[in-house]
Amino acid sequence: EDKVVQSPLSLVVHEGDTVTLNCSYEVTNFRSLLWYKQEKKAPTFLFMLTSSGIEKKSGRLSSILDKKELFSILNITATQTGDSAIYLCAVGGSSNTGKLIFGQGTTLQVKP
């Protein structure tokens, strides 16, 4: 059965800290791995990764995929209170269905 596992499930840091969120997966016919940030209801798209070793970067956020070891990390540097959210990892597999399998999410709280 396809599965996506995120760790840690929750994390509390102080402003300015750097955090690393983990996502491992076992998915048939892997197509892509996506990261989302969920603050209230709607997840907002952060990154899509399809190739190993190529870092995606947006401001203080970056992410990389390792297709050999079947995991991805999401890094957030110089964290701010506005980074407090649930971070979701999702994997697209089973070609042409568009389905995404989500991990449990990591709840990040950044304290002032």
Next chain:
Amino acid sequence: SAVISQKPSRDICQRGTSLTIQCQVDSQVTMMFWYRQQPGQSLTLIATANQGSEATYESGFVIDKFPISRPNLTFSTLTVSNMSPEDSSIYLCSAPGGGTDTQYFGPGTRLTVL
């Protein structure tokens, strides 16, 4: 990217009633997806809404409970039927943009069943 709207944004319903949630996408898409997020949980796919054919339901979800319509390439509805408190969740629709796997989400519908 895709811009997706959903309504209602929230509702409080009585046990045994039904609620229909609407989802509108700003561009034509072949597939739209409906997810459920129960309190404290991650997103679970309910079904894929395909234009011109029956929706494809995931294991554990059935058409009688969650009927879906897809009348055109920009619109879909999900009905939560004969509701019970266990149906209290956030319901989200999504659609692809900029590539099949990059899905964008609507703002969600927070449903509370009393």
